[in-house]
Amino acid sequence: MTTTAPTVPLSQGVEMPLLGLGTARMDDAEAAESVRSAIEDGYRLVDTAENYGNERGVGQGLRDAGIGRDEVFVTTKLNKRWHSVDGARQACENSLERLGLEYLDLLLVHWPNPDQDRYVEAWEGLVRLREDGLVRAIGTSNFKPHHLDRIIEATGVAPAVNQINLNPYATRAATHAYHVSHGIVTEAWSPLRPSTMLQDPVVVEVARRRGCTPAQAVLRWLTQRGIVTVPKSSSAERRRENLASVDVQLTPNDIDGIDALDRGEDHVTDSDAFGH
Ligand SMILES: NC(=O)c1ccc[n+]([C@@H]2O[C@H](COP(=O)([O-])OP(=O)(O)OC[C@H]3O[C@@H](n4cnc5c(N)ncnc54)[C@H](OP(=O)(O)O)[C@@H]3O)[C@@H](O)[C@H]2O)c1
Numbered sequence: 225m226t227t228t229a230p231t232v233p234l235s236q237g238v239e240m241p242l243l244g245l246g247t248a249r250m251d252d253a254e255a256a257e258s259v260r261s262a263i264e265d266g267y268r269l270v271d272t273a274e275n276y277g278n279e280r281g282v283g284q285g286l287r288d289a290g291i292g293r294d295e296v297f298v299t300t301k302l303n304k305r306w307h308s309v310d311g312a313r314q315a316c317e318n319s320l321e322r323l324g325l326e327y328l329d330l331l332l333v334h335w336p337n338p339d340q341d342r343y344v345e346a347w348e349g350l351v352r353l354r355e356d357g358l359v360r361a362i363g364t365s366n367f368k369p370h371h372l373d374r375i376i377e378a379t380g381v382a383p384a385v386n387q388i389n390l391n392p393y394a395t396r397a398a399t400h401a402y403h404v405s406h407g408i409v410t411e412a413w414s415p416l417r418p419s420t421m422l423q424d425p426v427v428v429e430v431a432r433r434r435g436c437t438p439a440q441a442v443l444r445w446l447t448q449r450g451i452v453t454v455p456k457s458s459s460a461e462r463r464r465e466n467l468a469s470v471d472v473q474l475t476p477n478d479i480d481g482i483d484a485l486d487r488g489e490d491h492v493t494d495s496d497a498f499g500h
Pocket residue numbers: 245246247248249271272334365366387388412413414415416417422439440454455456457458459462463465466
C-alpha cells in the first residue's frame with residue numbers, strides 16, 4: 225500500500241507532492257491535530273494561508289509530528305495588503321514566525337486583486353524572496369492567464385504553481401492548457417466541492433468500476449494528470465481515504481467521462497471581482 229503521494233517536479237527545481245492536506249476553515253487547535261495526524265498517516269504536503277488564521281496551529285502540528293523539515297512541503301499565501309516588494313518580505317517573515325519555520329517550500333500570492341493593481345509588485349517581491357532563499361518555490365493563486373501574462377512579462381519569471389478552483393464541474397481546461405504551455409503546475413483547490421458532485425452518476429460509475437470511493441475517483445482524476453490537490457478533511461478516516469486515492473488507476477475513458485461534466489468558468493469565483 226502506498227503511504228505517501230508521488231511528487232511532481234516544479235519549474236524552479238523543487239519536487240512537490242501531488243496530494244496534500246488543505247486546512248481552510250480549521251482553527252489553530254484543529255489544524256495542529258489534523259496536521260500531526262495527517263503526517264503520521266503519510267501526508268507530506270500541507271496547504272495553509274495567512275487568511276486562514278491557523279499558521280500557528282499548522283506549525284504546532286508539524287512539530288508534534290516530529291517530521292524532518294526537509295521531508296514535508298509547506299505552502300502558505302499572502303493577502304492583498306502585502307502587495308509590494310517590501311510587503312511580500314514582511315508577509316513571508318510573519319508567516320515564518322507563525323509557522324515556526326526557517327523557510328517556506330511554496331509561497332503564493334493568494335488573489336490578484338486587480339482593483340488594487342499591485343500584484344506585479346507582489347510578484348517582484350516573491351522573486352526576490354526566492355533569490356534570497358526564504359522560499360524554495362513561488363507561485364500564484366486564482367490568477368487568470370491575463371494576470372499571468374503581466375507578471376511573466378514584467379519579471380521573466382513564471383510561477384512554479386498556480387492554485388485555482390478546479391473540480392469536475394469546473395475543469396478549467398483553457399487555464400490548465402495555458403499553465404502547461406508556460407511550465408506552470410496546476411493545483412486544484414476545493415476539489416471535492418460542491419459535495420453533490422460526489423453523487424454525480426458519472427463519478428459514482430467511475431468509482432464503482434475502479435473499486436474506489438467517489439472522492440477518490442475525483443482526486444485521482446486530478447493527480448493522474450499531474451494536477452496537485454489539497455483536499456481538506458477533519459476526519460482522519462477521510463484523510464486516509466483521500467491519500468489512498470493515489471493508488472487508484474483510472475483509464476483514459478474514465479478521465480474523459482469526468483472531464484465531460486464541465487459546466488464552464490461561470491461556476492468558479494471570478495478573481496477579477498473577488499479577492500482578499
Ligand atoms: N487558494 C484559494 O483561494 C483557496 C480557496 C479555497 C480553498 N483553498 C485550499 O484548498 C483546500 C481544499 O478546499 P476546501 O477545503 O474548500 O474543500 P475540499 O477539500 O474540496 O472539500 C472539503 C469538504 O469535503 C469533505 N470531504 C473531505 N474528504 C471527503 C471524502 N473523502 N468524502 C466525502 N467528503 C469529504 C469535508 O468534510 P470533512 O472535513 O467533514 O471530512 C469538507 O466538507 C482548502 O482547505 C485550502 O487549503 C484555497
